Amino acid sequence: xxxxxxxxxxxxxxxxxxxxxxxxxxxxxxxxxxxxxxxxxxxxxxxxxxxxxxxxxxxxxxxxxxxxxxxxxxxxxxxxxxxxxxxxxxxxxxxxxxxxxxxxxxxxxxxxxxxxxxxxxxxxxxxxxxxxxxxxxxxxxxxxxxxxxxxxxxxxxxxxxxxxxxxxxxxxxxxxxxxxxxxxxxxxxxxxxxxxxxxxxxxxxxxxxxxxxxxxxxxxxxxxxxxxxxxxxxxxxxxxxxxxxxxxxxxxxxxxxxxxxxxxxxxxxxxxxxxxxxxxxxxxxxxxxxxxxxxxxxxxxxxxxxxxxxx
Amino acid sequence: xxxxxxxxxxxxxxxxxxxxxxxxxxxxxxxxxxxxxxxxxxxxxxxxxxxxxxxxxxxxxxxxxxxxxxxxxxxxxxxxxxxxxxxxxxxxxxxxxxxxxxxxxxxxxxxxxxxxxxxxxxxxxxxxxxxxxxxxxxxxxxxxxxxxxxxxxxxxxxxxxxxxxxxxxxxxxxxxxxxxxxxxxxxxxxxxxxxxxxxxxxxxxxxxxxxxxxxxxxxxxxxxxxxxxxxxxxxxxxxxxxxxxxxxxxxxxxxxxxxxxxxxxxxxxxxxxxxxxxxxxxxxxxxxxxxxxxxxxxxxxxxxxxxxxxxxxxxxxxxxxxxxxxxxxxxxxxxxxxxxxxxxxxxxxxxxxxxxxxxxxxxxxxxxxxxxxxxxxxxxxxxxxxxxxxxxxxxxxxxxxxxxxxxxxxxxxxxxxxxxxxxxxxxxxxxxxxxxxxxxxxxx
Numbered sequence: 001x002x003x004x005x006x007x008x009x010x011x012x013x014x015x016x017x018x019x020x021x022x023x024x025x026x027x028x029x030x031x032x033x034x035x036x037x038x039x040x041x042x043x044x045x046x047x048x049x050x051x052x053x054x055x056x057x058x059x060x061x062x063x064x065x066x067x068x069x070x071x072x073x074x075x076x077x078x079x080x081x082x083x084x085x086x087x088x089x090x091x092x093x094x095x096x097x098x099x100x101x102x103x104x105x106x107x108x109x110x111x112x113x114x115x116x117x118x119x120x121x122x123x124x125x126x127x128x129x130x131x132x133x134x135x136x137x138x139x140x141x142x143x144x145x146x147x148x149x150x151x152x153x154x155x156x157x158x159x160x161x162x163x164x165x166x167x168x169x170x171x172x173x174x175x176x177x178x179x180x181x182x183x184x185x186x187x188x189x190x191x192x193x194x195x196x197x198x199x200x201x202x203x204x205x206x207x208x209x210x211x212x213x214x215x216x217x218x219x220x221x222x223x224x225x226x227x228x229x230x231x232x233x234x235x236x237x238x239x240x241x242x243x244x245x246x247x248x249x250x251x252x253x254x255x256x257x258x259x260x261x262x263x264x265x266x267x268x269x270x271x272x273x274x275x276x277x278x279x280x281x282x283x284x285x286x287x288x289x290x291x292x293x294x295x296x297x298x299x300x301x302x303x304x305x306x307x308x309x310x311x
Numbered sequence: 312x313x314x315x316x317x318x319x320x321x322x323x324x325x326x327x328x329x330x331x332x333x334x335x336x337x338x339x340x341x342x343x344x345x346x347x348x349x350x351x352x353x354x355x356x357x358x359x360x361x362x363x364x365x366x367x368x369x370x371x372x373x374x375x376x377x378x379x380x381x382x383x384x385x386x387x388x389x390x391x392x393x394x395x396x397x398x399x400x401x402x403x404x405x406x407x408x409x410x411x412x413x414x415x416x417x418x419x420x421x422x423x424x425x426x427x428x429x430x431x432x433x434x435x436x437x438x439x440x441x442x443x444x445x446x447x448x449x450x451x452x453x454x455x456x457x458x459x460x461x462x463x464x465x466x467x468x469x470x471x472x473x474x475x476x477x478x479x480x481x482x483x484x485x486x487x488x489x490x491x492x493x494x495x496x497x498x499x500x501x502x503x504x505x506x507x508x509x510x511x512x513x514x515x516x517x518x519x520x521x522x523x524x525x526x527x528x529x530x531x532x533x534x535x536x537x538x539x540x541x542x543x544x545x546x547x548x549x550x551x552x553x554x555x556x557x558x559x560x561x562x563x564x565x566x567x568x569x570x571x572x573x574x575x576x577x578x579x580x581x582x583x584x585x586x587x588x589x590x591x592x593x594x595x596x597x598x599x600x601x602x603x604x605x606x607x608x609x610x611x612x613x614x615x616x617x618x619x620x621x622x623x624x625x626x627x628x629x630x631x632x633x634x635x636x637x638x639x640x641x642x643x644x645x646x647x648x649x650x651x652x653x654x655x656x657x658x659x660x661x662x663x664x665x666x667x668x669x670x671x672x673x674x675x676x677x678x679x680x681x682x683x684x685x686x687x688x689x690x691x692x693x694x695x696x697x698x699x700x701x702x703x704x705x706x707x708x709x710x711x712x713x714x715x716x717x718x719x720x721x722x723x724x725x726x727x728x729x730x731x732x733x734x735x736x737x738x739x740x741x742x743x744x745x746x747x748x749x750x751x752x753x754x755x
Contacts, residue, residue: 066601069576161408248365248392248401248411261391266599267570268394269467269591269626270369270663273599275572 054286061085061280068275085280092277099251100258101284104237106169107254111176112232119179119228123186124217128199141187144180150241157245171246172254176236182228189224190217226299230292237289255285352439352647355640359384362642365402366417366630367394368466370661374654378645381653387645395419399426399711406431412635414642418463419628420454421518421710424534426631427462428708433632434460438643446651450624450700451666455631457708458536463629464650465666467658469589470696471522471625473610474596476603477685479508479584487610491554494613498563501584508582509565512574513558515725517717518626519587523551525623525704527615531739532705539707539753541743543735550615552731559724559731566725579603587612589625590693594662597683604683609692622696623704627666664693671697709749713742 056074062082063071071077089097126137156175157166165171194217202212218225240256247253250261259281266273364371364387375387390413392398399422405411406429418426426432440461446452451465475487480497483504488494498510513519524531529547533540558564565583567573577583579602586592596607612622630650632642648654655667659676670676671694681689707713720741721734729737739755746753 066579069572069579070602157404158408161405161410164410166408166411245401245404248405248413249388249390261393264367264394264397265369266572266575268367268369269469269589270594270661271367271394271598272369273575273595275575 057279057283057286061276061283063276065273065276068279081276082280085276086284089277089280089284092274096250097255097258097281097284100253100255103169103252104254104256104285107172107176107239107243108233108236110169110173112229112236114173114177115179115182115232115236116225116229118177119182119186119232120218120221120225122183123188123224124190124194124213124221126183126187127190128194128196128217141180141184144178145184149175149235153242153245156242160246166246167248167252169252172239172243172252175242176232176239179228179232179235182232185228185231186221186224189227190221193220193224223299226296230296233292234289255281259285352640352644356382356385356644358641359386360638360641361386361388362414362636362638362645363388363390364415364417364630364645365390365392365398365413366415367391367398368417368628368658368663370658370663371649371654373661374649374657377653377657378648385641385645395422396711396715402426402431406633406635409635412633414636414638415630415632415646417466417628418631419626420451420465420624421521421706421714423455423462423629423631424457424706424708425711427457427460430634432462433634433636433639434462435464435632435639435643435646436461438632438640439647440464440643443647443651446668447666448668448671448697448700449702450697450704451627451629453702454624454627454706455629463631464646465627465629466650467591467627467663468666468697469591469624469626469664470693470700471526471587471589471612471622472692472696473612474586474588474592475608475610476578476581476584476606477608478606479581487608488613489611490617491550491613491615495554495557495563498558499561502561502563505582508584509577510558510563510584511586512565512567512569512577512583513555513725514566514568515718515722516569517714517721520551520717520721521706522589522623522625523555523587524548525701526612526621527551528621528701530703530705532707534705534708537708537751539746539751540755541707541739541746541753542755543739548735549732552735556724556731559727564725575599581606589627590664590696591626593664593681593683593689597662597681605685607684608687609684609689611692611696620695620699621701622699624700707742707746708751709742709746712745713738716741716745 052074059074059076060068062076062080062085063078064081064084067078067081126134152175157171160166160171160174165174198216198220199212202216203209207215238256239254240260243254243257247257250258253261259278262274262281263278265271266275359382362385364375366389371389375389379385379387392401398417402412402416405413416426416432418432423432443464444452447465448468448470450470451468455461455463455465473487479485479501480487483500485497485500486493488497494510501508501510521531524543524547527547527550529543529545529551531541531543531545531548533542565577567577567583574583578586578596578600593609596603600607611620614621630646632639632646636642649658651667655665655670659665659670665671665676671690677690677694678688679690680686717738720737721731723729723737724731724734743753743755
């Protein structure tokens with residue numbers, strides 16, 4: 001109430017009090033946009049739409065296999081079995097879930113980490129150095145962004161199998177290292193975020209290129225790095241198709257393949273249906289991603305905004 | 312008749328081949344004394360080595376442990392690459408790439424001809440399988456024999472039976488159907504009493520339809536080398552299609568896909584009252600449908616003619632040795648151990664339904680009382696079914712493809728887009744065209 005009056009007064013003061021201005025009419029500005037019922041409802045629907053699966057996941061990971069089938073999906077029922085489910089998930093089949101979790105972490109650290117490192121170096125170089133063929137590189141990178149990784153999976157498989165790399169962690173890590181989108185993002189980000197004058201100043205002071213990069217440019221690139229890291233992390237964490245065709249040995253499965261294998265057990269003659277473990281496993285699988293987003297969120301926002309506006 | 316004759320001939324050729332190979336082996340053993348003669352399983356196992364096995368059958372894990380304990384020089388790498396189709400895709404990829412092909416692969420009977428004719432699987436007749444005549448029940452044993460050889464040893468079998476929720480039938484005062492006409496009547500009664508309850512679920516399943524046609528005496532597929540006949544107009548097919556179309560027209564089948572969570576739910580709460588399915592089902596009910604404990608029973612499959620006892624196979628798979636395996640003798644030795652040797656009992660104890668005559672006839676097996684089935688001696692019914700499988704059924708040498716387009720054709724009848732009869736005609740057309748494209752000579 002107070003603020004409404006205050007802002008009304010300010011704008012009234014600026015424009016001069018017009019005869020039409022009444023208390024019921026609100027002033028709108030960039031800081032105080034007009035409230036729209038339609039937009040609020042639409043946002044609410046989107047919010048519910050994106051939260052319901054998560055709620056469902058949390059609720060149902062607290063149920064036993066039997067009460068999963070015998071109860072309403074969107075509310076708790078029976079014994080609260082979340083802890084039992086978690087323990088069972090982590091110990092089922094000799095603790096294979098933990099192995100899959102470790103594999104996924106390996107793929108993310110090596111794959112997404114490597115992809116980010118390559119994108120930083122490549123993006124920086126492309127943004128801040130001129131060399132012949134730069135336009136060609138640009139065209140290739142833009143083209144590569146448009147090609148979905150899934151389309152390349154089968155040719156990659158055939159190539160890797162000739163090199164004898166299929167069914168090894170390398171088969172997942174190496175293709176994950178290539179992130180055209182990450183490279184493009186780092187490129188535009190570096191072009192905006194690092195003033196060329198700053199680099200020139202550093203060079204004038206006698207800093208080597210490596211030192212200029214490490215001590216001047218890297219800190220300036222931090223928001224962009226986090227953005228690319230998040231993108232590649234999510235992509236690697238959720239990667240399904242590539243490991244599906246590359247890996248045969250369940251010991252090297254990431255979580256995505258492992259959970260699918262567990263789910264398929266229910267459709268196997270003599271197989272044990274473990275829907276409760278599939279659901280609990282899915283919950284455990286998304287937790288690290290949620291944590292990563294919460295922790296890196298503010299970097300990410302500034303990273304997305306930067307480069308959007310020319311200063 | 313004709314088919315049997317052909318099979319006998321094929322067996323003869325396989326034996327001749329085995330003899331020839333044995334002779335060559337004898338002849339060459341002088342030059343290379345270290346190489347073990349084929350079939351000399353003990354020395355192969357003694358020498359040891361490493362083999363990779365791709366299988367999703369859960370009971371194999373215990374078999375591998377026992378096997379490695381008994382033959383410490385052999386290292387068996389067991390990998391579950393996916394169930395059914397997922398694994399076939401992986402296998403085909405590996406074969407195409409020429410790298411990472413396992414030594415042994417689990418292959419369902421319906422898919423076996425496809426891999427056998429593609430020369431992806433090794434003829435294990437000469438390795439010792441030719442001597443196993445009579446070890447397995449006729450259905451699975453004929454399923455692993457293709458044209459000129461033996462391409463796998465049967466691991467399990469799925470002679471069909473009627474699994475039913477006794478509670479539903481008792482509550483409604485219904486008799487358990489013994490013919491398909493009675494089944495239709497029961498379907499009407501169950502759905503009339505409770506609109507949420509159905510006699511069965513069915514959203515269209517190629518394996519089920521072919522098994523039902525098989526039981527009805529239909530022989531839509533005839534294969535002789537690369538000459539293939541596909542004909543869904545015979546009497547057996549017509550009988551099945553007519554009854555099932557009536558069930559569909561009157562909405563008497565639950566629109567729930569098998570193996571889905573809804574399916575497991577329906578099996579537990581009585582809204583899916585029966586399953587006409589292979590004999591491997593008890594283990595799945597026991598582990599997946601806790602809520603149904605004590606309620607389920609097993610009866611012989613309903614008949615097309617009262618008093619008959621015809622059944623068919625539904626599902627089931629073999630272990631096959633791949634052509635690309637560098638150590639076929641060792642691979643075969645494992646397959647024989649798992650499917651015709653000590654492994655069989657281990658797997659039966661784990662809940663598998665065997666394909667071997669000795670186990671199926673053993674007192675211990677037949678007289679086992681199942682607590683889940685209210686103490687019923689379930690295996691009595693199932694083993695009986697195994698002996699009544701209609702002879703002469705063949706799958707296409709491209710059945711994996713055929714099943715993959717089932718939903719586009721016959722499957723449409725289940726959503727009311729067409730009728731089963733028309734759907735089957737479309738399926739016939741589509742598979743005929745595909746077969747001709749692949750270099751087979753397909754007639755209708």
